[in-house]
Amino acid sequence: MAERSNDDEEEQLRLTIALSLQDQPAVHTGIQSMRPETPKEIIDINSSDDDSLTSTANLMAHLASAVKLPERAHGIVGLDRRAMEAERLARKRKASASPPPRRHRGKHCPDMEAPGPVKDSPTSMVPKTLEGSERASITMPHTESSTKGPKYPNGIVRKSWAYGFPRHEDIKIEEVFERNDLNLAVLSSFQWDVEWVLGKLNAANTKMIFVMQAKEQSTREQYERETASMPNLRLCFPSMEGQVNCMHSKLMLLAHPTYLRIVVPSANLVPYDWGETGVMENMVFIIDLPRLERNRSATAEDMTFFGRELIHFLQAMGLQQEIIGSVYNFDFTATKDYAFVHTIGGAHGGDTAPWRRTGYCGLGRAVRELGLSNDQEIYVDMVTSSIGAVNRGFLAMLYLAAQGDDGLKEYEWRTSAPPKSQSNKRSIESSLTPAVVPDGFFERLEENFRIFFPSQETVERSRGGVGCGGPICFSSRWYNAAAFPQRALRDCKSRREGLLMHNKVWKFWYTFE
Numbered sequence: 001m002a003e004r005s006n007d008d009e010e011e012q013l014r015l016t017i018a019l020s021l022q023d024q025p026a027v028h029t030g031i032q033s034m035r036p037e038t039p040k041e042i043i044d045i046n047s048s049d050d051d052s053l054t055s056t057a058n059l060m061a062h063l064a065s066a067v068k069l070p071e072r073a074h075g076i077v078g079l080d081r082r083a084m085e086a087e088r089l090a091r092k093r094k095a096s097a098s099p100p101p102r103r104h105r106g107k108h109c110p111d112m113e114a115p116g117p118v119k120d121s122p123t124s125m126v127p128k129t130l131e132g133s134e135r136a137s138i139t140m141p142h143t144e145s146s147t148k149g150p151k152y153p154n155g156i157v158r159k160s161w162a163y164g165f166p167r168h169e170d171i172k173i174e175e176v177f178e179r180n181d182l183n184l185a186v187l188s189s190f191q192w193d194v195e196w197v198l199g200k201l202n203a204a205n206t207k208m209i210f211v212m213q214a215k216e217q218s219t220r221e222q223y224e225r226e227t228a229s230m231p232n233l234r235l236c237f238p239s240m241e242g243q244v245n246c247m248h249s250k251l252m253l254l255a256h257p258t259y260l261r262i263v264v265p266s267a268n269l270v271p272y273d274w275g276e277t278g279v280m281e282n283m284v285f286i287i288d289l290p291r292l293e294r295n296r297s298a299t300a301e302d303m304t305f306f307g308r309e310l311i312h313f314l315q316a317m318g319l320q321q322e323i324i325g326s327v328y329n330f331d332f333t334a335t336k337d338y339a340f341v342h343t344i345g346g347a348h349g350g351d352t353a354p355w356r357r358t359g360y361c362g363l364g365r366a367v368r369e370l371g372l373s374n375d376q377e378i379y380v381d382m383v384t385s386s387i388g389a390v391n392r393g394f395l396a397m398l399y400l401a402a403q404g405d406d407g408l409k410e411y412e413w414r415t416s417a418p419p420k421s422q423s424n425k426r427s428i429e430s431s432l433t434p435a436v437v438p439d440g441f442f443e444r445l446e447e448n449f450r451i452f453f454p455s456q457e458t459v460e461r462s463r464g465g466v467g468c469g470g471p472i473c474f475s476s477r478w479y480n481a482a483a484f485p486q487r488a489l490r491d492c493k494s495r496r497e498g499l500l501m502h503n504k505v506w507k508f509w510y511t512f513e
Contacts, residue, residue: 148258149258149259149288149290150258150259150261150288150289150290151178151288152261152286152287152288153287153288153289153290153334154287154334155285155286155287155334155335155338156285156286156287157283157284157285157286158170158171158283158284158286159171159281159282159283159284159503160172160173160265160267160273160274160275160280160281160282160283160284161274161275162275162278162279162280162281162496162499163275163276163277163278164278164463165278165496165499170275171284171286172274172275173200173274174200176252176254176261176263176265176284176286177200177201177254178254178256178261179200179201179202179206180202181256181257182201182202182205182206182254182255182256183206183207183255183256183257184206184207184208184209184253184254184255184323185201185206185207185208185209185252185253185254185255186209186211186236186251186252186253186254186319186323187208187209187210187211187251187252187269188210188211188212188249188250188251188252188317189211189212189249189250189268189269190213190246190247190248190249190250190268191268191269191270191273192210192212192268192269192270193269193270193271194210196269196270196271197210197269203230203232203233204232206232207232207234208232208233208234209233209234209235209236209319209323210233210234210235210236211235211236211237211238211247211249211251211317211319212235212236212237212247213237213238213240213246213247214237214240215240215244215245220235220237223235223237234320236317236318236319236320237318238316238317238318238345239316239318239345239346240345241346242346242347243346244345244346246345247345249317249342249343250264250265250266250267250268251263251264251313252264252265253323253327255326257291258290258291259288259289259290259291259330260288260289260291260327260330261286261287261288261289262286262287262288262289262310263284263285263286264284264285265282265283265284265285266282266283266284266385266502266503266504266505267282267283267284267502272468273471273502277464277468278463278499279462279463279464279468279498279499279500280464280468280471280499280500280502281494281496281499281500281501281502281503282502282503283503283504283505287334287335287338289330289331289332289334289335290330290331291329291330291331292329292330292331296329297328297329298328298329298330298331298332299328302332303328303332304332304333304335304336304338305336305339305340305366305369305370306332306335306336306338306339306340307327307332307335307340309339309340309341309342309357309362309366310327310340311324311327312342312357313340313342313344314327316342316344337370339366339367339369339370340366341362341363341366342358342362343358343359343362344358344359355407356406356407360397360398360401360407361401361406361407362406363398363401363402364400364401364402364403364404364405364406364407365406367401367402367403367404368404368406372404373403373404374403374404374510375403376510376511377444377448377510377511378399378402378403378448378508378509378510378511379448379449379450379508379509379510379511380398380399380402380448380449380450380506380507380508381450381452381506381507381508382398382449382450382451382452382505382506382507383452383453383492383501383503383504383505383506384451384452384453384503384504385453385471385472385473385501385502385503385504386471386472386473386474387451387453387473387474387478388478389475389478389481389484390478390484390485391481391483391484391485392442392445392446392483392485393414393483395445395446395449395485395488396410396413396437396441396442396445397410398449399445399448399449402506402508412436413436413437416436445485445488446485446486446487446488447487449485449488450488450490451485451488451489451490452490452491452492453472453474453489453490453491453492454469454472454491454492454493454500454501455491455492457491458491458492458493458500459472459500461498462498462499462500463498463499464500468500469500471500471502472500472502
């Protein structure tokens with residue numbers, strides 16, 4: 001019986017790797033593709049009850065018997081699929097007697113004890129092919145959903161779950177994805193653990209679009225080659241022309257049969273950001289928008305401010321038009337009291353004033369659209385995990401945006417020549433020309449604008465210590481600069497003692513006489 005079991009496991013290993021490598025070029029896998037190449041279908045976030053997945057039983061049997069296992073097969077992040085599957089089978093054999101394994105959490109953090117493998121994780125990360133059609137839609141999985149409809153119809157903010165802490169108003173990434181009936185996942189992130197992400201999804205039934213940073217064409221081509229064996233996965237590379245050197249956006253569009261889940265997290269798509277090592281805290285905004293009745297769709301004129309700006313951002317991101325068009329199949333009414341604020345890299349000019357729609361100018365415009373603009377004194381609290389070479393001028397731009405300035409007031413302050421009578425009255429404390437700046441503005445700015453960022457002591461005393469503080473970025477050189485707003489800084493500590501906060505959130509309020 002033992003010998004037969006080993007043969008079965010070797011056959012399972014051979015089959016899984018065969019599927020994961022069936023489309024990879026020989027130079028990477030040591031094997032030739034054993035099926036004809038088929039063009040990838042256009043995909044959208046519509047669902048169809050008539051579409052069905054193609055059976056691959058015969059192909060699986062053929063590949064399992066014919067393929068010769070390569071020595072090494074690395075994926076987009078250097079995955080060794082043979083080793084991965086061998087380790088999975090070994091874990092399966094020991095599951096009844098062994099504790100959860102220690103899992104590596106990347107360069108920012110040493111190994112820490114973490115929860116065991118996710119239940120019901122797919123044995124293969126390679127999805128099945130869709131039945132060929134000129135314009136394929138996402139097929140509805142035949143598994144029962146853990147949710148029957150929108151769970152967060154009015155929008156909600158949750159902190160990320162953290163291993164080792166009691167659960168209270170938090171959320172796991174599995175609960176964000178709700179993978180059982182997930183038709184399409186558009187995921188954008190700065191940092192990726194692709195193996196981990198695929199393990200959280202049902203890659204056989206879910207269409208996936210990963211929005212990734214890749215400035216050089218050679219890097220894009222490399223990523224495309226390394227994922228060519230996964231017909232359910234597409235890659236999207238936002239433009240990084242000119243001086244744009246970072247694609248830091250974090251966004252999820254998760255299409256289910258009856259609703260679209262829009263997720264704006266502060267977490268990257270790596271396990272320590274989502275609490276699996278119990279050292280890092282993040283936060284996430286989620287709203288579920290119901291699907292419109294069949295054959296109905298919204299128009300651009302019907303869209304809320306939130307919806308229009310989301311679509312503008314998706315277009316700048318470079319998503320396929322079919323994906324963007326499918327967004328109109330959902331009801332955005334619940335977003336009328338929200339604004340979607342984005343930053344799009346590059347220079348923005350022209351008569352249509354696109355600069356007003358993005359960055360801090362877009363924030364000010366959003367404040368006005370929501371009816372919250374105010375010329376009176378305001379108070380701002382900002383939680384952040386990274387601070388650069390900030391000066392008082394930059395802080396003033398953010399402060400004005402919180403009041404509802406779309407950039408024009410800041411521009412006037414920065415470019416207006418001072419009257420002769422005031423040319424020597426004020427010293428230039430920042431990048432702004434202080435000619436038209438109200439008296440005492442900069443003196444009050446650092447009292448009214450508080451920046452919460454963990455101190456060295458807080459990092460050292462955290463659960464992971466300095467070794468897990470890599471995502472928390474600052475420099476003493478910037479802090480000691482003459483124009484740095486030192487008095488604005490406050491220590492940042494999580495209510496869950498020992499967690500480092502990777503959150504990004506603003507809170508501002510007004511005083512009314």
